């Protein structure tokens with residue numbers, strides 16, 4: 379027999395809308411894992427544990443579970459992407475088929491309906507094609523952030539000094555309240571546009587309130603009443 383314990387039975391649980399697969403095994407302790415990139419949650423439990431006990435154990439780890447899923451949702455595109463024709467790439471929550479043309483000059487990306495048309499140079503490899511895509515993604519999100527700031531800053535009466543876009547592993551955004559600079563995660567360009575709007579309003583709210591306290595959430599409720607749904611959407615795998 380292999381070292382990996384065989385599953386005796388498996389069951390599905392819902393922990394606050396998060397589907398969890400339970401596998402009962404001949405083991406001593408419970409193990410919890412969040413799989414990337416799907417965000418699927420799996421728990422291995424000793425066979426003497428009842429589903430009720432497992433459920434209680436999971437609820438105690440609920441906050442950790444949410445954090446882990448957020449982390450997985452923030453991971454950049456799967457490394458197996460090669461940036462070749464036929465691949466699916468996301469833009470504002472929608473899948474687009476990549477179409478790569480090789481030309482001598484003019485590396486660029488264009489969105490045409492459901493296609494992303496990438497012009498690559500003859501000697502470019504996957505990394506270089508990814509760089510062209512990321513540069514283009516950065517332009518798209520920058521334009522969107524500028525438009526959103528024009529709407530939200532006067533509406534909220536909160537003004538940032540500048541913003542930047544970068545890949546971040548553990549956050550969707552951040553706000554330096556002293557310099558009034560906002561950072562946004564580049565991956566937001568692949569989520570529905572409501573997600574970027576939610577993160578931006580969240581960061582602007584920090585200009586009023588530094589901490590995630592009652593006052594902060596009251597302000598969020600006032601500015602963006604559906605922010606909870608948007609937060610969920612941001613951390614979904616779509």
Ligand SMILES: [Zn+2]
Nearest residue numbers: 580581584590
């Ligand atoms: Zn915050």
